[in-house]
Amino acid sequence: MTENGGLDLASEIDQNIGRNMRAQREQLGISQSELARQLTDIGIAGMHQTTIARIESGSRSLRAAEAIAVARVLNVSIDQLAQSKELVRMRWWVTILMERVARFHESARQLVQERVLVASQMDIRFPLDADRIFIREQLAKAGVDMAAYEAVEGALNRSDPLEILRNVYAAEAAQTSPTAREALTHSPSRTEDATRLEVRLHDADL
Incomplete structure (x- = not known):
């Protein structure tokens, strides 16, 4: 902990690793005991179910060799293992948008x-x-x-694809609250850019 009560960098990384490790383990359907066994099988000593639980809670740090082994078993990179909540969220936004595209x-x-x-x-x-x-x-x-x-x-x-887009955007605009619409008219925003289909079509001469 820092003097102002926040997490220091090491603690923050431990928390990130623990959270991402648990999420990836659960996504793969691997129990804590099974993960400990697989780590032991590839030569990482001292790994038990309780050890995995402590790592995932952020109360036990991973050594370099352990982090590499965990990343290998869980099929992720070290970077992915240590990424922050905000980075996870933003990468998810990119993934979901590109999938929809x-x-x-x-x-x-x-x-x-x-x-x-x-x-x-x-x-x-x-x-x-x-x-x-x-x-x-x-x-x-x-x-x-x-x-x-x-x-x-x-x-x-x-x-007509353009007409379908117009209808979709019109429906989204209708669901936007009056307060939000008022705010959008007074300040630049990505939401405004994402909802002004008519302007985009006009500018593109479509």
Whole structure:
């Protein structure tokens, strides 16, 4: 402990290691006793269930060789083992955002491909005139149900990726409290940047 009551660097690192060690051990489904056994098997002496418990509570420091062995058994780096709560949180933000980006990219790609396929088939079967209108009489002659035709046209319109984004952002904005919206208009923020889709689309001429 420091003079002002906070943790000194060594104690903070011990706490970080203990917390991350426990989290990774539990994620792998390894008990404290099993971890102690695996460490003993690779030549780390003095490891018991109670030793692991003390390390995870932050009351017992890891020696260099022990830290390397723990990281190896738990399949993490020393850096990951010692990272702070804030760093863990920020790395999680990066991970979750990039995972969502990958899913969104794949979903958007599939949606665009399907829209192009459907639109091209509609153009072949029901070509538009100069005013981009397909005459109803032509539908009747082709024996096409008007309700089905309009359902496909409606689906093409509603599946526009940019329109979907607008709707999502509008829904998010509607859930933002008036106080938060007022605050966003008076100071720069990442939240404002993340919610101003219309401005972004306009600036990009989309």
